[in-house]
Amino acid sequence: AAPGGWLQVAAELAGETGTVVGVDRQRIDPIEGVETVRGDMTDEETRGEIVDRVREADIVVSDMAPDMTGEYELDHARSVHLARTAFETALELLAPGGDVVAKVFEGPDVDDLRADIDEEFEYVRSVHPEASRDASSELYLVGKGRLTAPVAEGDRIEVDVVEVGDEGDAIAKVDGYTIFVPGAEAGTTVEVRVTDVKPRFGFAELVE
Template identity: 70%
Template sequence: MARKDHYYNKSKQEGYRARSAYKLQQLDEEANLMDEGDTVIDLGAAPGGWLQVAKEKVGDSGTVVGVDLQRIDELDGVETIRGDMTEEKTREKVHETVGSADVVLSDMAPNMTGEYSLDHARSVYLARQAFETALEMLDSGGDFVAKVFQGPDLDDLRADVEDEFEYVRTMSPEASRDESSEVYLVARGYLTAPVEAGDTLEVTIKNVGSEGDGIAKVEGYTLFVPSTEAGETVEIRVEEVKPRFGFAQRID
């Protein structure tokens, strides 16, 4: 049986609105994107297969919001917004609904023309729109997933995403059709630190952690600095930045 037939039939048997539901299931199984209680925004959510999977993952304590220009039939426990995320009024409505998110998803794809270079470029444009939305909506440490067609502009897009997240993978779930050129950029750990790797600054060590490293605060962000003592004011260079804390070395 052809793989596309398998997932199409499976979706009908299991009550999913689209075979693409299995793509998100497989991405989540591999990357552990969604947890109980999370807030998830799904861009280009119609007909709702990804919304169904997201709701299963976050449970009753979580929040799932789907956004699409097309109408999405009602789903129990899921909020839907009809609109274009490139428009301010739609973004404001999403903000009013959820405030911020733990995960932003996008399975958006362009209307296919059959001209590969054009379809690729349009898919990159849509992924960038989703990326900009993620930067606006995600909490620190949040995750982002976007579909894009393979091609020459993919590397630049991935590099831009890598600048904003702790790490990024390019993934191809089993449920994607054999003939498809689609891949998914899966970005974990949105970085919202007030410092960047390579920054030099002067800090005061507030206390010493259980591992013996000094702890400094920069606008509420924690930096671990080895070979320092509480009360010292030292010059440091930031070595590594994670969503909620970073590492530095003293250089004075």
């Protein structure tokens, strides 16, 4: 966001091999290693431009905040709307295992947003910035590990075991997604219950 503090940090972390794209309604002064777009992320046209330009991202960071009215409930609701916009954009852009960070003002609607993020990521945390911890109601919701697995914890499915790994766990594939199944044998078809889902692989146990 203007004047580009977050973007400067992102550019340093991305290095020469990474790409950083920043969006703001105001003009952003040129920053080395950063592509900028002047637009409003609540506007479908702007979001579409970002999705087309970025295609796939490792992290989406939102520092969006509403124009303050002084009415806390209204300001809170607007901040949640902006954070949800960032979250929904992240779902379109993030690669498996990617992360999202979104600023929001504390209030009653944060719990629902946090729960929605938690469903799509390995876990979610609430972080209060050190600089504003004592004087501000703002916090950042951090979703780690975008989940794109074709299975969910608790699913009972039938899988074909394709091989046994070096550690002795059998390996099955579901739409290209790897599931480790201890105790199964290569070349067999078994029924399993999914016990844990990670961004790029999961675990299951044999169903007796």
